[in-house]
Amino acid sequence: MTAQRTSTCRICARPLFDFVEKKTGGLCRGCAHKQATEKVAAVREQQDRYAERPLTHEDFEMVCQSTDLEAACHLVFGKAHSKWSKRGPSALTISERTLLAVETFFGETCNGGVDQYLGNESGKLAKDLPEALLRVGLTSYVPLAIEIRQRQRTMNEDALDDLTNRFFEPYDEHAFRRALFDYIRDHEDEFV
Numbered sequence: 001m002t003a004q005r006t007s008t009c010r011i012c013a014r015p016l017f018d019f020v021e022k023k024t025g026g027l028c029r030g031c032a033h034k035q036a037t038e039k040v041a042a043v044r045e046q047q048d049r050y051a052e053r054p055l056t057h058e059d060f061e062m063v064c065q066s067t068d069l070e071a072a073c074h075l076v077f078g079k080a081h082s083k084w085s086k087r088g089p090s091a092l093t094i095s096e097r098t099l100l101a102v103e104t105f106f107g108e109t110c111n112g113g114v115d116q117y118l119g120n121e122s123g124k125l126a127k128d129l130p131e132a133l134l135r136v137g138l139t140s141y142v143p144l145a146i147e148i149r150q151r152q153r154t155m156n157e158d159a160l161d162d163l164t165n166r167f168f169e170p171y172d173e174h175a176f177r178r179a180l181f182d183y184i185r186d187h188e189d190e191f192v
């Protein structure tokens, strides 16, 4: 089999191998690379600008219609988190505190166990966690969260491992994500 060149680059008109044409949709490698790089830079710039302003009703509408519940939650979480970083916990609404407490609990514990959850900035929200879980409807985690709050300064490694194991017993990624998404959707006026 010989490689055919039956078309040319849409941008610079260089002859293209057919397999390159198929892969890039009609661009030579140089032009394809340049175009992708420019696209990524544009998206990043948009995201940077986007991070500076609060959520609008249009953003929230987009979040509620998203079928990617994780990405939708993370978008709202990102806003609440940057508000927390810039203006401190007292600037947050109850729903923002709730989202931060629950998302960081699941994120950090799934990632590195209760040890990591308490060791990172998320541990500062452990005092809010039982009430936050109740608000979101993740009631099966409430006893665990109360125990974490009560014992957070006195636990040794074994106790932390035991709590991590207990976290994963009822863990259902889809149920967790659905509950948090529904909570966000039902509290628009505290996120926008």
Ligand SMILES: [Zn+2]
Binding pocket: 009, 010, 011, 012, 013, 014, 027, 028, 029, 030, 031, 032
């Ligand atoms: Zn080209």
